[in-house]
Amino acid sequence: MISFDCVELAEAVTGKLLWGEPDVTFFGVTTDSRKVTKASLFIPLIGEKFDGHDYIEQCFKAGASVCLTSKPIPEVAGCSAVLVDDTAKALRDLAAWHRKKFDIPVVGITGSVGKTSTKDMVSCVLSQKYSVLKTQGNFNNEIGLPLTVLNIDSSHETAVIEMGMSGFGEISRLTAIARPDIAIITNIGVSHIEKLGSQEGILKAKLEILEGLHKNGLVVLNGDDPLLKPLKGKLPFRTVLYGMHGGSDYTASNYQTMGEQGTSFEITVNEAPYNVEIPVPGIHNVYNALAAIAAGIEMKIPMEIIINGIKQFSPGNMRQSIINHNGIKIINDAYNASPQSMQAAINVLEEISSGSRSIAVLGDMFEMGNMSKDLHYSVGEFIKNKKINYIITVGQDSGMISQAVADSGNGEIKLRHFESNKEALKYILGIVMPGDYILIKGSRGMKMEEIADGIMKSE
Numbered sequence: 421m422i423s424f425d426c427v428e429l430a431e432a433v434t435g436k437l438l439w440g441e442p443d444v445t446f447f448g449v450t451t452d453s454r455k456v457t458k459a460s461l462f463i464p465l466i467g468e469k470f471d472g473h474d475y476i477e478q479c480f481k482a483g484a485s486v487c488l489t490s491k492p493i494p495e496v497a498g499c500s501a502v503l504v505d506d507t508a509k510a511l512r513d514l515a516a517w518h519r520k521k522f523d524i525p526v527v528g529i530t531g532s533v534g535k536t537s538t539k540d541m542v543s544c545v546l547s548q549k550y551s552v553l554k555t556q557g558n559f560n561n562e563i564g565l566p567l568t569v570l571n572i573d574s575s576h577e578t579a580v581i582e583m584g585m586s587g588f589g590e591i592s593r594l595t596a597i598a599r600p601d602i603a604i605i606t607n608i609g610v611s612h613i614e615k616l617g618s619q620e621g622i623l624k625a626k627l628e629i630l631e632g633l634h635k636n637g638l639v640v641l642n643g644d645d646p647l648l649k650p651l652k653g654k655l656p657f658r659t660v661l662y663g664m665h666g667g668s669d670y671t672a673s674n675y676q677t678m679g680e681q682g683t684s685f686e687i688t689v690n691e692a693p694y695n696v697e698i699p700v701p702g703i704h705n706v707y708n709a710l711a712a713i714a715a716g717i718e719m720k721i722p723m724e725i726i727i728n729g730i731k732q733f734s735p736g737n738m739r740q741s742i743i744n745h746n747g748i749k750i751i752n753d754a755y756n757a758s759p760q761s762m763q764a765a766i767n768v769l770e771e772i773s774s775g776s777r778s779i780a781v782l783g784d785m786f787e788m789g790n791m792s793k794d795l796h797y798s799v800g801e802f803i804k805n806k807k808i809n810y811i812i813t814v815g816q817d818s819g820m821i822s823q824a825v826a827d828s829g830n831g832e833i834k835l836r837h838f839e840s841n842k843e844a845l846k847y848i849l850g851i852v853m854p855g856d857y858i859l860i861k862g863s864r865g866m867k868m869e870e871i872a873d874g875i876m877k878s879e
């Protein structure tokens with residue numbers, strides 16, 4: 421936990437002491453008034469619905485010793501306040517200042533899909549040899565990332581940091597704070613295309629990560645991604661590619677499924693062959709494991725130990741967790757959805773349900789702008805030749821997924837569309853049987869976990 425005094429704080433955030441003693445020390449930083457701990461620093465942020473400044477008094481009562489503020493606030497005995505122009509910028513500046521105090525290698529991860537999964541996979545590998553700080557959950561934005569970086573302390577030997585974005589300039593600000601030594605880009609999909617205009621726009625936004633990369637740093641790119649592959653040899657950094665289709669520095673071959681138990685693949689590193697087992701299903705996890713291998717090798721971890729690290733991986737909450745309820749296998753992937761991750765999840769359903777009935781319950785994917793209908797349709801085109809028994813779509817544009825399957829003339833897949841989770845659940849409870857595999861996936865706002873929970877509550 422970090423500790424410093426108001427003089428250092430004012431210097432780090434280019435603020436000035438508004439009132440209180442300059443030598444008041446604080447331990448730990450929070451932006452959430454409910455999480456204030458004793459003698460901590462509270463940074464009030466101004467959001468769409470709330471202004472953290474309204475909670476400053478309450479935070480001091482709860483034990484905070486220092487706060488930042490961009491407005492005049494009444495004095496509190498024994499505490500201190502530091503005045504800044506913009507508290508969100510001050511949070512970022514404080515994190516950037518803190519990062520500079522630790523000369524440890526940082527792995528920064530961005531990309532359209534698979535950031536959290538790759539972050540967890542890389543952390544599993546690096547933890548085999550180092551004490552690792554990693555982004556908790558999905559704390560990957562302009563608030564979560566600085567708070568993550570502020571948690572670096574002298575016990576950490578490395579940090580694995582996820583960087584998310586929804587528009588230009590965000591990754592630029594995040595990489596300036598995290599200052600990675602290894603920059604991983606998982607893929608260039610279509611998430612946030614509404615704001616970024618095109619896939620080229622998305623690529624440009626993701627490449628902002630390089631602005632903060634150490635000059636001797638390593639770029640790790642998905643070599644099977646048509647937009648990333650051509651960058652090898654064109655960037656002013658050492659660059660390695662990973663993939664499954666050949667031509668990459670780290671190439672997986674002989675992909676084997678072990679059903680629900682996971683998958684395995686072979687890889688040759690420094691002319692020696694290795695077999696790698698991943699304890700979760702899905703080809704997409706091979707990509708995440710390959711990125712972790714590239715990071716592990718760069719961090720001088722022997723391949724045998726990297727392989728042990730990959731075996732420790734477990735998926736995050738609602739990211740394809742497989743739950744067995746009375747013999748019904750629920751693949752809960754309700755955390756979020758994009759066309760790419762829909763495809764990844766459909767592959768998993770097909771892979772592990774072999775010989776059993778498979779049901780895909782797919783909700784709307786958001787933030788697709790005027791391409792939304794086409795992109796939903798493209799998911800249906802991906803599904804049309806898959807061995808899936810039911811496609812149940814929920815919401816609005818997801819109906820285009822069913823439409824594409826219907827247009828393909830594949831009468832083997834039963835199609836149903838519902839406008840709400842409630843209606844879909846009612847139908848599902850009428851058809852689902854022990855032995856079935858049922859995938860549940862949609863954008864966060866679709867709250868598809870309601871369907872998973874509904875099945876779990878059924879007899």
Ligand code: ATP
Nearest residue numbers: 532533534535536537704707739740760761764765
């Ligand atoms: P967010 O933008 O919400 O932070 P993310 O990029 O962190 O998302 P994850 O949370 O790791 O992505 O994964 C979300 C879903 O995407 C997973 O449940 C899985 O279905 C799929 N997925 C994970 N890794 C990949 C990958 N490398 N390629 C394609 N799909 C993936």
Ligand code: MG
Nearest residue numbers: 535536558560
């Ligand atoms: Mg994430």
